[in-house]
Amino acid sequence: MPDPRSPARRGLRGALLAAAAAAMLLPGAALADITVGLIVPATGSTAALGIPARNAAALFPETLGGERVRLIVADDASDPTMATTQARRLITEEKADVIIGSVMTGAAIAVAGVTRESAVPHIALAPIDLPAGQDTWTFRMPQNVTLMARAVVDHMKANGVKTVGFIGFSDAWGDFWARDVKALAGDAGYRLVAEERYARADTSVTGQVLKLLAARPDAVIVGASGTAAALPHITLRERGYKGPIYQTHGAVTHDFIRIGGAAVEGAILASGPVIVAEQLPDDSPVRAKALEFVTAYEGKYGANTRNQFAAHTVDAATVLEQAVPIALKTARPGTPEFRKALRDALETAGEIPASQGVYAFSANDHFGLDHRGYVLLTVEKGAWKLVK
Amino acid sequence: MDPTIALFLAQDGVTNGAIYALLALSLVLVFTITRVIFIPQGEFVAYGALTLAAFETGTFPGTAWLALILGTAAFTVDLARDRAARTPRRALRGLALDVLLPLALLAAAWHAAPRHLGPLVEVPLTLAIVAVLGPYIYRLVFRPLAESPVLVLLIAAVGVHLALVGLGLLFFGAEGHRTAPLLDANWTVGPALVTGQSVVVMGVTGGLILALWGFFGHTLTGKALRATAVNRLGARLVGIPTSAAGAMALGLAALLGALSGVLIAPVTTVFYDTGFVTGLKGFVAAIIGGLISYPLGAAAAILVGLVEAFASFFASTFKEVIVFTIIIPVLLWRSLRSPHAEDEE
Numbered sequence: 001m002p003d004p005r006s007p008a009r010r011g012l013r014g015a016l017l018a019a020a021a022a023a024m025l026l027p028g029a030a031l032a033d034i035t036v037g038l039i040v041p042a043t044g045s046t047a048a049l050g051i052p053a054r055n056a057a058a059l060f061p062e063t064l065g066g067e068r069v070r071l072i073v074a075d076d077a078s079d080p081t082m083a084t085t086q087a088r089r090l091i092t093e094e095k096a097d098v099i100i101g102s103v104m105t106g107a108a109i110a111v112a113g114v115t116r117e118s119a120v121p122h123i124a125l126a127p128i129d130l131p132a133g134q135d136t137w138t139f140r141m142p143q144n145v146t147l148m149a150r151a152v153v154d155h156m157k158a159n160g161v162k163t164v165g166f167i168g169f170s171d172a173w174g175d176f177w178a179r180d181v182k183a184l185a186g187d188a189g190y191r192l193v194a195e196e197r198y199a200r201a202d203t204s205v206t207g208q209v210l211k212l213l214a215a216r217p218d219a220v221i222v223g224a225s226g227t228a229a230a231l232p233h234i235t236l237r238e239r240g241y242k243g244p245i246y247q248t249h250g251a252v253t254h255d256f257i258r259i260g261g262a263a264v265e266g267a268i269l270a271s272g273p274v275i276v277a278e279q280l281p282d283d284s285p286v287r288a289k290a291l292e293f294v295t296a297y298e299g300k301y302g303a304n305t306r307n308q309f310a311a312h313t314v315d316a317a318t319v320l321e322q323a324v325p326i327a328l329k330t331a332r333p334g335t336p337e338f339r340k341a342l343r344d345a346l347e348t349a350g351e352i353p354a355s356q357g358v359y360a361f362s363a364n365d366h367f368g369l370d371h372r373g374y375v376l377l378t379v380e381k382g383a384w385k386l387v388k
Numbered sequence: 389m390d391p392t393i394a395l396f397l398a399q400d401g402v403t404n405g406a407i408y409a410l411l412a413l414s415l416v417l418v419f420t421i422t423r424v425i426f427i428p429q430g431e432f433v434a435y436g437a438l439t440l441a442a443f444e445t446g447t448f449p450g451t452a453w454l455a456l457i458l459g460t461a462a463f464t465v466d467l468a469r470d471r472a473a474r475t476p477r478r479a480l481r482g483l484a485l486d487v488l489l490p491l492a493l494l495a496a497a498w499h500a501a502p503r504h505l506g507p508l509v510e511v512p513l514t515l516a517i518v519a520v521l522g523p524y525i526y527r528l529v530f531r532p533l534a535e536s537p538v539l540v541l542l543i544a545a546v547g548v549h550l551a552l553v554g555l556g557l558l559f560f561g562a563e564g565h566r567t568a569p570l571l572d573a574n575w576t577v578g579p580a581l582v583t584g585q586s587v588v589v590m591g592v593t594g595g596l597i598l599a600l601w602g603f604f605g606h607t608l609t610g611k612a613l614r615a616t617a618v619n620r621l622g623a624r625l626v627g628i629p630t631s632a633a634g635a636m637a638l639g640l641a642a643l644l645g646a647l648s649g650v651l652i653a654p655v656t657t658v659f660y661d662t663g664f665v666t667g668l669k670g671f672v673a674a675i676i677g678g679l680i681s682y683p684l685g686a687a688a689a690i691l692v693g694l695v696e697a698f699a700s701f702f703a704s705t706f707k708e709v710i711v712f713t714i715i716i717p718v719l720l721w722r723s724l725r726s727p728h729a730e731d732e733e
Contacts, residue, residue, distance in 0.1 A: 043554065045661065047562035170705055196704045201665045203407075203656040206400040207700030207707075210393050227564035227657050255563040259657055 033068040034324065034333045036060070037090035038313070039101030039111055040125070044078025045200065046104040048226045048255075049309045053103045053125055056310035059296050060317050065325035067333055072096070076107045083107035087114040097333050098342060100316045101125055103309050105172040112138040119336065121343045123316045125309065127367070129176070135366050139319075139346055141312035141356070143249065143272060143374055144367045149180035151270035151374055152221065152246050155387075157188045159244070161219040164190050165212040167205070167232045168223025170197040177223030177248060193217050200228040209235045219243050225250025230260035237263040244268060249374070254304040257382055268387070270374045272356035274311040279386040285353045285372055289318065293355040308356065315354035322349045397697040403586040403655075405693020406593040410648045411670025412677065412685040413600065414641035419679045420617035421637040423538050424530055427545040430667025431552035432645025434660055435518045437653035438556065439646075441565035443501060443510040450559030451517050452497040455490040458524035462486050465528065486524070493517050507570055515646050522642030523635035530638075531631050549664070556660035564657035570650075589651045596644070597686060613637065669696070669711060676718045 038057055041050030060071050072094055076083035083102050090096040091114065098121045102108045108126040115122035115137050127142040156164065166181050168174030178195060185192055194215035196208035209232060212220060222232050222245060229251035236245060247256075247269040257264060273280055277290035293314050294306050326345035331337035352359045357373025376387035411429055418426040435451050442449035463486035466473040473482060493516055500509055529544055571584030604610040616623040616633040624630050645663075652658065652666075673692050677685030692711060699710040 043557055047557055048564075048659075049562075051562050167704075197707075198700070198704060199665075199708065201659060201662045202700075203652055203662070203666060204400055204404055204697070205700065207397055207697050207702075208704045210396055211701050211704070214393065228659070231657055253563075259564060259566050 033070045034064050034098075035070045035072065035090075035094055035096045036320075037087070037094060037096035037099045037101075038071060038073045039076050039083055039086050039090070039099065039107070040073065040313075041078040041102060041104045041107060042073075042075040044076075046078040046107075049103045050075075050078070052305075052307045052310040053101070053313045055301055056297065056313035058300060059293075059310075059314050061321065064317075064320050065328045067324070067328065070094075074101075076102050076104070078104050078107065080104075080106045080110035083110045084114055087111045088118075091115070091118045091120050095334055096120060097339055098123065098320065100313065103312075105176075120339050121346060123319070125312045125316070127176075137343055139361055139366045139368065141315050141319075141359075142308070143270075143357070143369050145176040145248075146180050146183075147367070147369065148249055148270045148374060149177065149184060151376060152248075152268070153181075153184045153188045153190075155268060155270075155376060156190060156219055156244075156246070159219075161244070162190050163193045163215070163217045163219075165194040165196075165215055165217035165220045166192060166223060167196040167198065167208055167212060167220065169225070169228075170199055173225055173248075173250060174223045177221065181221055181223070190218075198224075198232065200224070200226075202231070205232045205235050206239075208232065209239055209241075212236070213239055213241060217243065219246060221246045221248075222251070223248055226253065227255045227259045230256055230264060233260055233267060234263040249308065252377065252384070253307050254384075257379055257384075260379075261382075264379050265381075267379045269377055271377050272308050272311065272373065273375045274306060274308060274355045275384050276375065276377060276386045277306075277355070280375070285358050286355060289315075289353055290355040311355045315356050315359070318354040319346065319349070319352050319359055322352045393701070397701055398694065399582070399586065401694035401697030402690060403589050403693070404696060405690035406589050407648050407652055407666070408670045408673050408692050409593055409686040409689035410596065410644050411667055412673035412689045413597070413682060414644040415667075415671055415674040416677060416679055416682055416685050417600075417644075418637050418641045419674070421613055422526070422530060422534070422541070422634045424541045424545055425538070425679075426638075426641060427542070427664075427667070428525075428549040428552050429641060429645050429670065430663030430665070431549060431556060432518055432521070432642045432663070433649040433652070433666055434556055434658055434663035435521070435552075436514060436646030436649025437567070437658035437662075438560040438565055438649070438660065439514045439517055440507075440510060440650050440653055441567050441658070442560065443497075443514065444504070444567050445565075446502050446504060448501040449497060449514075449517065450555070451521070452490070452494040454555060454559070455517055455520050455524070456487075456494050458521060458528060459486040459490040462524045462527040490520055493520065507568075511570075511650055514650060515643060518646035518649075519639055519643040522638035522640070525642075526635045526638040527631075531634060534631065534634065553661050553664070556663075560660050562660065564659045564662075565653070566657050567650075567653040569654040583655075585651075585654050592647065592651060596647070597682075600682070609636070665708075672712060672715050675715055678722065 040053040041047055042054050054073055057071060057073050063069060074086040076086050087099055099115050100123045102111055103125045105126045105128055108124040108128045112122055112130055122138045124138055124140045127140055127144050166178055168177050182192055194212050196211055198205045198208055222229055229247055233245055245267055247267050249271040252271040252275050273286050274290045277294045280287040293311055297310055298305055323342060323345040327338055327341035330341045347361050347363050357369045359368040361368040377384050378387050414429050415426055418424055439449040439451050463482050466482055496513055500513055529548055533540055533544055569585045571588050573584035575582045604614055612628045613633050615628055616630050620630055669692050673689035674685045676688035696711050699707045
């Protein structure tokens with residue numbers, strides 16, 4: 001048994017101390033890494049959208065442009081105030097180079113405010129509308145509501161719909177859709193004959209549906225998201241409504257079909273292409289990326305778990321993979337110069353194919369998607385089908 | 389609006405009102421016996437609905453674990469705090485009720501989850517798993533505070549609500565669930581379509597109101613509960629164990645809540661946080677009944693359901709506002725009619 005004070009033993013202790021000291025110094029060394037802040041509503045009312053986005057963090061690349069990535073995930077609890085706090089913390093304490101999030105509209109708007117005043121690039125995972133000039137630092141991954149509404153409205157026009165009834169959430173999502181359905185009415189030659197609202201947690205929409213039915217619309221648009229979008233759909237069919245029912249890209253999940261069952265057969269909506277990755281034509285510019293995402297995500301979380309919110313998070317990484325090398329040419333991560341360079345790089349990186357479309361941001365367009373960013377879907381035999 | 393639409397709306401309103409009535413009854417029951425304004429009542433609704441939905445999809449419900457953990461905690465706390473609980477007879481009884489019972493439920497749930505044994509097995513199992521949570525929560529949270537002011541109890545109730553909502557998210561995920569209808573039949577009565585589920589809802593609520601009336605009016609335990617509600621100290625003096633009364637009140641409330649959940653799960657999509665707003669509507673009804681009157685509370689619940697149905701037809705944007713605004717004239721009328729009494733503090 002060696003003497004505890006033997007030179008060998010002391011040498012070991014010294015080595016351990018040195019190692020400990022080196023370990024303590026490491027965070028200092030890590031400052032040169034690229035720090036990415038991901039803010040998602042993992043709890044609270046929009047947790048259904050936030051949890052998949054958080055799950056996608058596991059698919060985030062380890063390096064961007066050859067630099068190690070330090071990804072910090074924060075929960076905003078579906079609360080814009082909390083989102084503001086988290087964004088400030090990530091920027092001031094963690095020195096984030098880029099902030100991704102939030103998935104919830106209100107929280108994303110709050111984050112956009114913080115990143116604008118701190119001059120940090122921001123990639124929103126909600127299709128937020130900001131007043132002119134306030135989105136200098138904010139880019140969005142999801143499709144602009146107007147783009148999607150136009151796709152739906154074109155389909156209605158082609159099918160001779162003359163009167164439309166609308167039922168949507170009494171929140172920002174419902175408001176966006178109600179606004180666009182009204183604004184596009186003149187162009188597409190239909191009239192909006194009824195506008196009804198409900199809340200996500202409502203247990204019955206019979207009243208609203210009866211009012212819709214009384215107005216006898218040719219088609220109904222449901223401006224809601226997640227599994228809660230199924231309730232008006234089911235009630236409409238129960239009450240004998242025979243016309244087409246349109247949903248929004250907020251409803252595109254397998255859970256929607258699970259809840260809606262036979263009632264949601266034939267639902268039509270415009271959505272990002274990732275949900276039908278396998279059905280995309282071979283020449284589609286997004287097919288490769290979409291399949292890559294589906295394989296990786298469903299390999300980790302199980303069959304039929306793919307969803308747009310996780311896809312948007314992964315697409316944010318894809319976009320950064322293109323923009324970061326450009327920014328690295330002018331500045332080192334962790335500096336204000338790098339953040340500025342990254343923002344500029346996002347605008348000038350050109351076309352970036354990703355799973356949900358081809359992103360081409362420019363100084364005037366921080367949504368970056370065009371017609372390649374959506375497909376028309378319908379529900380057929382309990383699965384999402386591409387409308388050719 | 390024509391009479392047919394009015395009839396549809398009334399039918400919808402009464403069905404929803406019946407659920408609110410069950411919640412209002414539970415709130416009145418808990419408040420009169422323990423003085424707790426029981427905010428988490430809605431969570432039992434969500435737990436009931438989602439536990440049943442978990443069985444239907446063949447997954448094991450996390451609530452069974454919660455029952456075992458809370459039961460074991462309640463048992464341990466009793467042993468540590470109360471010398472009388474350490475006598476062999478009491479300890480054995482505690483072990484059986486607090487540890488072995490939830491363990492048995494857990495085993496039953498484990499057995500039943502992948503086998504799709506049908507509602508006749510799954511519904512009673514769901515009710516049992518959720519109902520036992522009530523007494524455990526009472527013993528862990530509210531019994532140590534039993535002599536505290538109403539405000540302290542209310543704050544504790546809010547804490548329990550937040551904890552249960554968070555656990556609900558953990559157990560069931562953020563997506564909503566629906567279950568198969570208990571009675572999949574429809575009848576046409578005149579112009580109206582009567583669904584089997586609405587008949588079940590009204591039948592069960594009616595039956596329960598009668599059963600509660602019988603329980604409180606004609607059994608010794610029921611009368612002891614009422615005595616505790618009227619005068620806690622007096623009840624203790626005549627030998628009624630008031631803490632057992634509180635545990636029983638919460639057990640009944642949890643059972644009624646789970647039952648409401650089982651009843652609404654086939655007609656609507658239930659989320660882990662659906663219970664709160666549903667519970668609040670029951671609360672509006674309970675307030676109209678002054679938090680003490682069962683018949684007034686039940687009648688008010690039907691009224692809330694009707695107002696909600698008609699409001700969603702005429703002004704869906706303001707539906708919640710209208711429903712919760714009912715409370716203002718009621719409070720005004722009550723405070724003008726009855727002389728103002730100081731709170732106990």
